[in-house]
Amino acid sequence: xxxxxxxxxxxxxxxxxxxxxxxxxxxxxxxxxxxxxxxxxxxxxxxxxxxxxxxxxxxxxxxxxxxxxxxxxxxxxxxxxxxxxxxxxxxxxxxxxxxxxxxxxxxxxxxxxxxxxxxxxxxxxxxxxxxxxxxxxxxxxxxxxxxxxxxxxxxxxxxxxxxxxxxxxxxxxxxxxxxxxxxxxxxxxxxxxxxxxxxxxxxxxxxxxx
Numbered sequence: 001x002x003x004x005x006x007x008x009x010x011x012x013x014x015x016x017x018x019x020x021x022x023x024x025x026x027x028x029x030x031x032x033x034x035x036x037x038x039x040x041x042x043x044x045x046x047x048x049x050x051x052x053x054x055x056x057x058x059x060x061x062x063x064x065x066x067x068x069x070x071x072x073x074x075x076x077x078x079x080x081x082x083x084x085x086x087x088x089x090x091x092x093x094x095x096x097x098x099x100x101x102x103x104x105x106x107x108x109x110x111x112x113x114x115x116x117x118x119x120x121x122x123x124x125x126x127x128x129x130x131x132x133x134x135x136x137x138x139x140x141x142x143x144x145x146x147x148x149x150x151x152x153x154x155x156x157x158x159x160x161x162x163x164x165x166x167x168x169x170x171x172x173x174x175x176x177x178x179x180x181x182x183x184x185x186x187x188x189x190x191x192x193x194x195x196x197x198x199x200x201x202x203x204x205x206x207x208x209x210x
Contacts, residue, residue, distance in 0.1 A: 007032065007080040007206060008124075012089055013132035013183075014162050015154065016139035016146075021189050022132065022198065023084040029199055032080040038066050049153050056098045057108040061115070063090050068119045075124045086126060091116045092169040097161050125175035128206050132183045133170075136160055179205040 009026065011019045020036060027034035044062050048055040067087040074081045091113060099109040134142075139159050143151050170180065179201055188195040 006078060007128075008074050008083070008126045009081070009128045009130060009202065009206070010083040010086040010126040011130045011132065012086055012166075014134065014139055014159060014166055015151070016141075016143040016159075017132040017134045018142065018183060018188070019084050019132060022130070023082050025188060025195055026082045026199065026202065029195070030080070030082070032082045034082055034084070035070050035074065036084040038063075046149075049151065052098065052103040056095075056104040057112065060090060060095045060098070060104075060112055063094075064112070064116060064119065068123070071123050083126065086129065087116075087120060087123065088169070088173075088175070093162055093165045097165050101161065128177045128179060128202065129173065129175070130179045130181060130202060131166070131170050132181050133166075134183045136163065138184045139163075177205055177208075 009032070011023050011026075013019050023034050023036060026032060042059075042062065044055050044059040048059045064087065067085070067090060070083065071087050074083060095104065095109060095112050095116075098104040099106065104112075136156055136159050140156065143154060170178070181198060181201065186194045186198065188198050
């Protein structure tokens with residue numbers, strides 16, 4: 001943690017892992033400002049799930065610019081913040097996967113990576129990255145439960161591909177402190193004891209040295 005008065009915590013994880021819920025709950029419990037991924041007002045997301053190959057580059061650039069703006073504002077501000085998804089996930093997980101499965105052309109992918117690398121040179125990493133690890137059945141259940149129309153077409157195989165990239169990235173993550181939360185058997189939204197357990201883990205990891 002940069003100081004006792006300022007914390008930057010980011011919550012990472014696959015689609016449906018509970019990032020937004022945990023971001024909100026940590027914000028309410030700790031008095032931290034919450035910053036969320038742009039989903040409902042995203043002009044590309046619905047088109048992307050309908051035709052990934054056509055809209056992949058546009059979507060990834062949209063996310064990249066929005067997350068850079070949010071990340072920069074957090075590190076330059078004085079408030080403690082919990083952030084829903086970090087900029088690193090875009091390149092390490094989503095853009096990489098789209099390229100590998102043939103839904104992003106190589107020239108677009110290389111262009112995207114060049115933008116990402118330049119932008120992230122100017123960013124300080126979070127004080128703590130919280131990774132919500134969940135299996136595919138958990139992700140599918142939670143995606144169905146929240147009922148977003150544009151997510152109805154997400155296939156199990158796509159989530160499996162993303163999970164493999166997440167595990168690879170987390171195994172290599174060295175930008176700062178990391179907390180892995182095994183979330184399959186946790187219900188921090190509906191069970192207060194589960195939320196208190198996660199909060200305790202977050203605070204303990206923040207206090208310990210990297």
